[in-house]
Amino acid sequence: MVVEPVTVVGAGLAGSEAAWQLARRGVPVRLHEMRPIRTGPAHHTDRFAELVCSNSLKSDDPATAAGLLKRELADLGSLILATARDTAVPAGGALAVDRSAFSEAITAAIEGHPLITVVHSEVERMPDGDAIIAAGPLASDTLMDALSRIVGSEHRSFFDAAAPIVEAQSVDRSQVFEASRWGKGGQADYLNCPMSRTQYESFVAELVGAQRVTLRDFERRELFQACQPVEEIARTGLDALRFGALKPVGLVDPRNGEPPWAVVQLRAENRGHTAYNLVGFQTNLTFAEQDRVFRMIPGLDGAVFLRHGVMHRNTFIDAPRVLGPDLSLRALPRLRVAGQLSGTEGYLEAAATGLLAALNTWAMRNGSDPVVLPPTTALGSLIAYATDPNTRPYQPMHVNFGLLPPLDPPVKGKRSRYAAYSERARGDMAAYLDRRQDLIQRGRDGEIG
Structure with missing residues (x-):
């Protein structure tokens, strides 16, 4: 049959x-x-x-x-x-x-x-x-x-975004440390880029002023809450990222024994740890602005971007x-x-x-x-x-x-x-x-x- x-x-x-x-x-x-x-x-x-x-x-x-x-x-x-x-x-x-x-x-x-x-x-x-x-x-x-x-x-539709990926060898290891939040998982599961208060506030200022691909403010209803572009979150307040993707809780910088003011985490993309993505860094910035602004992150000043972040419309x-x-x-x-x-x-x-x-x-x-x-x-x-x-x-x-x-x-x-x-x-x-x-x-x- x-x-x-x-x-x-x-x-x-x-x-x-x-x-x-x-x-x-x-x-x-x-x-x-x-x-x-x-x-x-x-x-x-x-x-x-x-x-x-x-x-x-x-x-x-x-x-x-x-x-x-x-x-x-x-x-x-x-x-x-x-x-x-x-x-x-x-x-x-x-x-x-x-x-x-x-x-x-x-x-x-x-x-x-x-x-x-x-x-x-x-x-x-x-x-x-x-x-x-x-x-x-x-x-x-x-x-x-x-x-x-x-x-x-x-x-219906909403806008979604993806985070950039950087080449592992281009990360300056002298400025980052390996650790998982609260010690969960393996010690080397994440690379952590610690920021001082001055570095953080300078980064946020450049981030909110950077040129975006879509040159208008998105209506809040058009952006999916779980994948908000990092620059849109930063626009809501100076400390918004410190209580979000850049929160320092559960992490201690081994160089001084203190929690950083803010932390950008990099997560391995593959088993060979040859590439890392910027956790929580979905973005709508132009590629040139991603190169400029994201290289302000400690350890990423010489970062090679294997993939830039992008934004796209999702339909449902x-x-x-x-x-x-x-x-x-x-x-x-x-x-x-x-x-x-x-x-x-x-x-x-x-x-x-x-x-x-x-x-x-x-x-x-x-x-x-x-x-x-x-x-x-x-x-x-x-x-x-x-x-x-x-x-x-x-x-x-x-x-x-x-x-x-x-x-x-x-x-x-x-x-x-x-x-x-x-x-x-x-x-x-x-x-x-x-x-x-x-x-x-x-x-x-x-x-x-």
């Missing part, structure tokens, strides 16, 4: 995860990726699951929302998470990856799967049959116009009005939207929605119940928020404990409360998976027919 393939549009984090999850369950997939025929404004390669901003996947502590999501993705058999762990680089208490090794491994896994056919072409209309649209926040205008005709409303749909709890379009139930296009924000959040879209497509084909995770889990709470018609106004959202139902009885103290959220989620996820052996166990067993 010939099995109709599922069309997956986009080979980013969500699309790659979706294609893999379907294929490992015996479902043939046609995966459409427009690169290298057409390249988006933030992409640098034609590999799958390319990380266009940071190489960090956030905290690995299960008592944090990001760490809890990782544990849930592990329970669900995520390809993206497993590959991230295989290609991890030291990052203190966070999970960060060698972005080249990561995308190369995902590309090899997808292209090497016998049930996945990769088609390099731009999709200009909604596919027929079962499909998952995971074109990402940089989806083409043609595809978004086609999607908008179905959902009956204009899509009004998910609460158009998506069901199984991520299907209410107007076209055989079509699902996943990844950042659905309005969930974050690397693993994107992969997670791709995974759920695949599981729900598989469940629909087999007459099983939809896969709707308990709202007490990190992923379940995120999807519940994103598909609740009462969510107004809708803006991209990371997983966070604020989305979870309150604890009963309440738990005092943030650390204890977060640990309780995590423990409740662990139990509820385990109970749910025990009830869904028809779906989950098949995926764990590998290829099935």
